[in-house]
Amino acid sequence: MRRINIALIGSFIVLAALVLSIPASPAGATTPAVMSATGADTSATAASECLIVYPLDQHPDAAGARYIYYGNGFFVNGDGYLVTAGHVVSSFRNGGEPYVLVGAKNGPHHLVPAELVAADWAHDVAVLRATPNPFAKDYGVRYFPLTTQRPPTGKDLLVLSLRPIDQDNANSAEAPLANRESGKLLSVEFAQGETPGTGRELLAMSQSIDPGQSGSPVLAADSHEVVGVVLGRWLRPGVISLSNTANSSGSAPGAVLPIHYAVALLHEHGIAWQTVSAAADLQNDQGAPAAAPANTPPVPLSVIGTPYPPQALFGGEVDLDAVIDANGNLAELNVVHGQPPFVAQVVDAVRTWTFEPARVNGAAVDGHLSIIFQFPQSFLPPLTTQERTFGAPGADSADRSAIPVYTHEPIYPFNTVVEGSVAVFGVVDQQGQFTDAHILQDLPPLTNSVLEALHSWRFAPAEQGGTAADSATVVVFTFRRPAVR
Numbered sequence: 001m002r003r004i005n006i007a008l009i010g011s012f013i014v015l016a017a018l019v020l021s022i023p024a025s026p027a028g029a030t031t032p033a034v035m036s037a038t039g040a041d042t043s044a045t046a047a048s049e050c051l052i053v054y055p056l057d058q059h060p061d062a063a064g065a066r067y068i069y070y071g072n073g074f075f076v077n078g079d080g081y082l083v084t085a086g087h088v089v090s091s092f093r094n095g096g097e098p099y100v101l102v103g104a105k106n107g108p109h110h111l112v113p114a115e116l117v118a119a120d121w122a123h124d125v126a127v128l129r130a131t132p133n134p135f136a137k138d139y140g141v142r143y144f145p146l147t148t149q150r151p152p153t154g155k156d157l158l159v160l161s162l163r164p165i166d167q168d169n170a171n172s173a174e175a176p177l178a179n180r181e182s183g184k185l186l187s188v189e190f191a192q193g194e195t196p197g198t199g200r201e202l203l204a205m206s207q208s209i210d211p212g213q214s215g216s217p218v219l220a221a222d223s224h225e226v227v228g229v230v231l232g233r234w235l236r237p238g239v240i241s242l243s244n245t246a247n248s249s250g251s252a253p254g255a256v257l258p259i260h261y262a263v264a265l266l267h268e269h270g271i272a273w274q275t276v277s278a279a280a281d282l283q284n285d286q287g288a289p290a291a292a293p294a295n296t297p298p299v300p301l302s303v304i305g306t307p308y309p310p311q312a313l314f315g316g317e318v319d320l321d322a323v324i325d326a327n328g329n330l331a332e333l334n335v336v337h338g339q340p341p342f343v344a345q346v347v348d349a350v351r352t353w354t355f356e357p358a359r360v361n362g363a364a365v366d367g368h369l370s371i372i373f374q375f376p377q378s379f380l381p382p383l384t385t386q387e388r389t390f391g392a393p394g395a396d397s398a399d400r401s402a403i404p405v406y407t408h409e410p411i412y413p414f415n416t417v418v419e420g421s422v423a424v425f426g427v428v429d430q431q432g433q434f435t436d437a438h439i440l441q442d443l444p445p446l447t448n449s450v451l452e453a454l455h456s457w458r459f460a461p462a463e464q465g466g467t468a469a470d471s472a473t474v475v476v477f478t479f480r481r482p483a484v485r
Contacts, residue, residue: 046105046162047142048075048144048217049074049160050075050082050102050130051069051072051073051100051101051164052070052084052088052100052114052128053069053098053099053100053170054067054068064174065172066169067099067170067171067172069101069164069167069212070088070091071085071088071213071214071215071216072162072213072215072216073215074144074160074226075141075142076143076144076266076273077143077273077274078135079133079272080129080130080132080134081127081128081129082129083127083217084214084215084229085215085231085257086120086121086124086126087124088126088215089116089126089128093116093119093121097113097114097115099114101172102130102134103139103141103175105175105178107175109173109174109175110134111172112131112134113130114128114129115129115131117129117269118265118268119265120265123200123257123352125257125261125265126265127262127266143274144219144225144226145225145226145274146225146273147223147259148260148301148302150227150258151185151203151220151227153186153187154184155184155185155221156182156220156222157182157185157205157219157221158180158183158219159179159182159183159205159207159254160179160218160219161179161212162176162177162179163176163213164176165177183205183253183254184205185203185205186205186253187204188202188420189201189203190304190305190306199351200257201258201352202231202234202256202257202258203228204253204254204256206253208233208252215229216229218256226259227256228257228258229259230254231256233255261352263302263354264301264302267328267356268328268329295361297369297427297470297471298322298328298356298357298368299425300354300355300369300425300440301353301356303353303423303441303474303476304349304350304353305420305478306346306348306349306373307345308419308479309341311341312342314384315374315409316339317342317372317373317404318339318343318346318347319337319403319404320334320336320338320346320371321333321334321369321401322350322369322370322371323366323369324357324358324368324369325357326365326366331366333347335347336403337404342373342375346373355369368399368401368462368471369401369472369474370428370459370462370474372407372473372474372476374477375480376410376477376479378482380483386411387408389405390403390405392405392460393460393463400462400463401462401473402459402460402462403460404458405432405458405459406457406458407453407457408453408457409453410446410452411449411452411453412482413445413449416446416482417481418443418446419479420443421441421477422439422447422479423474423476423477424438424439424440424450424451424474424476424477425440425472425474426438426454426473427470427471428459428462428470430468431461432459432461433457433459434454434473434475443479446477450475454475
């Protein structure tokens with residue numbers, strides 16, 4: 001663990017997602033400002049979407065080719081990369097080649113082969129690349145900006161999708177119909193997977209999902225940045241209907257995968273993506289991208305909380321020492337403190353996080369990160385003490401991140417019924433104090449209580465080569481609605 005330049009951390013949190021997101025323009029393509037679909041223009045957004053299909057005619061004539069359509073996808077940069085739900089292209093895992101139907105609204109459409117570049121089957125997301133690149137041709141296509149910011153409950157969302165005019169006899173000569181439907185974010189849920197690391201966060205939105213909309217982008221209504229990918233209809237927490245043939249009747253809400261799972265896949269494979277604000281925030285007077293800080297700790301690009309275990313009567317805490325490798329992957333995850341039933345689901349949640357690696361002189365390196373989950377007891381007034389103390393690590397301990405030795409639960413405000421998670425990123429300095437706090441996940445009115453509690457925490461500082469060092473730290477507080485006694 002190296003020493004951290006604390007003054008750079010605040011700016012790095014802002015830059016971590018943005019510096020990686022400036023796309024390189026392919027040869028012959030127009031500029032990103034022209035290709036990006038950031039406004040409310042329906043034709044621009046429709047040109048950013050595509051149908052994922054399989055042609056039935058080996059030698060299509062001028063009238064076009066008949067095809068079977070599997071679902072939707074959407075472009076994320078001008079190099080022809082697109083994102084979709086994993087199950088839309090799962091039939092191509094062992095061979096075969098999907099195609100995408102691309103083109104501007106009401107203009108000619110073209111069938112283009114698409115290579116399956118990467119997939120996260122456990123979390124149901126995939127990345128394709130259309131070849132030849134439709135942005136290098138006069139196809140009128142655009143791409144969507146993405147955002148890893150979690151939308152708040154009640155946020156207005158848009159579901160954008162395409163479908164053939166005649167689904168039983170679809171033909172590429174006919175431009176597909178563009179659907180634009182609005183809804184609201186109802187809740188954010190965490191669904192446990194069957195094996196470790198396969199749990200996932202899901203967004204439930206009020207808009208009902210129809211067959212064939214899987215893989216469609218879900219946008220924030222105000223910024224038109226993509227916040228998620230349509231998976232299917234929500235049946236109950238953790239169970240989703242992915243059928244493309246089921247009847248579309250019923251009022252079950254839509255199930256949406258947060259876009260950060262796709263961003264993790266893009267980041268892993270070095271594929272660029274863009275945000276609405278990236279171009280404005282990262283341009284200097286000469287129009288060149290701003291430089292990232294040279295020395296920075298590992299920073300989480302996405303932080304997923306975990307529900308309060310229903311069987312837990314009192315609070316608990318889990319302290320982890322993580323190693324993030326130079327590729328931004330979670331290389332090691334060691335449990336320092338923790339007890340059931342909290343440990344298993346905390347570890348499962350952290351394995352779904354995505355990271356920007358630590359950097360020294362601008363080069364990516366391995367780095368330690370302290371991750372702490374606290375579950376404050378949910379009784380008012382408290383039944384047990386709100387303080388916890390832990391023994392300090394031995395003097396011969398190896399390089400590690402900071403370890404808490406004293407913690408205090410946040411005070412739950414009376415007349416409040418909010419439940420959920422607050423996540424804070426900061427630094428534990430060489431004196432063992434938590435400093436330079438930045439809110440990663442807000443939950444009014446509990447966030448202020450969290451920050452007050454953190455000021456009283458004490459840590460054994462990180463060790464690097466036997467010397468105390470600053471340590472990047474993420475603390476997640478998960479609250480359950482209190483029981484008043």
